[in-house]
Amino acid sequence: MASDISSTTSDQRTGSQPWYYRETGAGTPLILLHGLGMSHAAWSAVIPHLQQKRCVIAFDIAGFGRTPPLPDGTVPSVPNLVDGLESSLRKIGIHLPVDIAGNSLGGYMALEAARRGIARSVVAISPAGLWRSREPDHVKYVFRTLRFTSQRFPEMVKRAMRVPLLREIAFAVPLSVGSRRMSASDAIGAVHDLASSRAFEATFVSIRPPFSGRGITVPLTVAFGERDYILPKGSRVRSELPKHTGWVEVPNWGHVPMWVDPEGVAQLILDGIAP
DSSP, X not given: OOSSOOXXXXXXTTOOSOOOEEEEEOSSXXXXXXOTTOOGGGGTTTHHHHTTTSEEEEEOOTTSTTSOOSOTTOOOOHHHHHHHHHHHHHHXXXXXXXXEEEETHHHHHHHHHHHHXXXXXXXEESOTTOSSSSOOHHHHHHHHHHHHHHHHSHHHHXXXXXXXXXXXXXXXXXXXXXXXXXOHHHHHHHHHHHHHOSSXXXXXXXXXXXXXXXXOOSOEEEEEETTOSSSOGGGOOOTTSOTTOEEEEETTOOSSOTTTOHHHHHHHHHHHSOO
């Protein structure tokens, strides 16, 4: 695989083109999937620690970043998103199954890919879907507020992102305590990704059904931060996962820990994926 940045354009009506992706490094492919309202850039701090070992392919999920939404009439549920992921992987020449790491929505998709046999190993960081019936009630208010603010007051928010203390206040709950460590450019990019998401609301509503993956046989690691305020303890049901699942709770991580501890996230992934 080439060590460069690859991109694609997609036909929104037919979905004939693969999702936009960034590819770097060399060796066995490792797929990275981001969370709701984000893009492949969510992994920007982690990728340098992974590309030394693997060919890293970070996708923009359908409806986020530079990838158009799923074709008209296709609900952006996790099964349908994984259909799109599988199609994209085949179109860019990735042999399946493949190692996948995902965060939040991306973690949910990685679990579904493992259930289907698309993944040969999975590391799911703060995966959605492990709730008993639906997401916690507070989540919609947090995301709606962030989405509203980023769309209605973009310049004000971007100016605020240049101040470490304001980055910390804005992102401590939705991302992680310690988000002041993000660069201003990454924080501004995250705000832009949230504001410009074309399938944010539709995807949020469509990913509510809980996940069941007791039949998964591939290596599986699930990690939650002890400071994850988006998916607290009640949203981390272990009974729907196989007994061989490696379950990790990491001190000082929040819901999106990639900017707070990129080396730790990279090591978790490298330890959890198939050799």
